[in-house]
Amino acid sequence: MKKTLLALALGATTLFSAATLADDYVIDTNGAHASINFKVPHLGYSFIKGRFNDFGGEFSYDPANVTDSVIVVNIDTTSLDSNHAERDKHLRSGDFINASKFSTATFKSTSVEENADGTLTLNGDLTLHGKTNPIAIQANFIGAGEDPWGGYRAGFEGTTRLALKDYDIAVMGASSYVDLELHVEGIRK
Numbered sequence: 001m002k003k004t005l006l007a008l009a010l011g012a013t014t015l016f017s018a019a020t021l022a023d024d025y026v027i028d029t030n031g032a033h034a035s036i037n038f039k040v041p042h043l044g045y046s047f048i049k050g051r052f053n054d055f056g057g058e059f060s061y062d063p064a065n066v067t068d069s070v071i072v073v074n075i076d077t078t079s080l081d082s083n084h085a086e087r088d089k090h091l092r093s094g095d096f097i098n099a100s101k102f103s104t105a106t107f108k109s110t111s112v113e114e115n116a117d118g119t120l121t122l123n124g125d126l127t128l129h130g131k132t133n134p135i136a137i138q139a140n141f142i143g144a145g146e147d148p149w150g151g152y153r154a155g156f157e158g159t160t161r162l163a164l165k166d167y168d169i170a171v172m173g174a175s176s177y178v179d180l181e182l183h184v185e186g187i188r189k
Contacts, residue, residue, distance in 0.1 A: 021062045021065065022060040022069070022070075023061060023152075023154070023189075024059075024189045025059050025061065025187060025189065026187055026189060027055075027056060027073070027185070028186060028187050029054075029055060033185040034055075034183055035051055036052045036055055036073075036182055037181040037182075038051065038052075038178050038179065038180055039178070039181070040175050040177075040178045041175050042175065043172075043173055043175075044173060048082055048087070049082065050083065050088075050091075051081055052076065052080055053079040053081050054076035054079035055073060055074060055075040055079070056074055057071065057074060057107075058072055059071035066112055066114045067113065067114060069109070069112040069120075069122075070112075071107070071108075071109045071122065072107070072109070074106050075104065075106070076103060077092070077097050077099040077103055077104065078099040078103050080092055095170055101130070102130050105128040106127045107125070107126050107127075108125050109124035110123050119138060120138075120139040120140070120156075120158075121136050121137070122136065122137040122139050122158065123136050128162075128167045129167040129169050130168070131166065131167045131168055133166050133167065137159070138158060138159055138160065139182075142155040142156060143155055151188065152187070153188070154185070155183075155184065155185040155186070157182065157183050158181075158182040158184070159179065159180065159182070160179075160182075161178070162177060162178050163176065163177050164178060
C-alpha cells in the first residue's frame with residue numbers, strides 16, 4: 001500500500017512539475033516590441049500595408065516542450081492604421097471590418113506543432129468580424145534571454161493568410177485575402 005501511495009505521489013509530482021515548466025509571458029506592446037501588420041492587394045496593381053496599433057496578449061512557452069505552448073491575443077480593430085486617415089475610416093466601416101460593431105478580434109491557439117525544419121505551426125481560432133474560423137500561423141522562434149532591465153524575454157515571428165470571404169468581409173477584385181505578419185516579444189511574468 002505504501003509503495004502504491006509513494007508511486008502515485010511521485011507520479012503526481014512529476015506531472016505537476018512538467019505542467020509548470022512553461023514560462024508565462026505578457027506581450028510587450030508598451031515598449032513597441034510587438035506588431036500585427038497586414039498587407040492587402042489593391043486593384044491587382046499594388047498593396048495596401050498597415051497595422052493594428054492596439055492589441056495585447058499572453059503566451060506560455062517551454063522550449064523543451066513546445067507543443068504545450070499556448071497563446072491568446074486580443075486586437076482592437078478600431079486601431080487599424082494604413083497611414084491614410086480617409087482610407088482607414090473606410091476600412092473600419094461597415095463596408096469592410098465594421099470596427100464599430102466588431103471592435104475586438106481574438107486569436108486563441110488550440111495546438112502548436114514543431115515542424116522538422118525547426119519552425120512552428122500555431123493552430124488556433126481567429127474571431128474577426130463576428131465570425132470564428134480555424135487558422136494556422138507559420139512561426140519562427142527568434143530567441144530568448146535576459147534583457148538589460150532585469151527581465152527575461154522571448155520572441156517569435158509569424159505569417160498567415162486569411163480569405164476575407166471566410167469572415168464575411170467584402171471582397172473587391174484582387175482584394176480577396178489579407179496577409180498578416182506578426183512580431184511577438186514577450187516579457188516573462
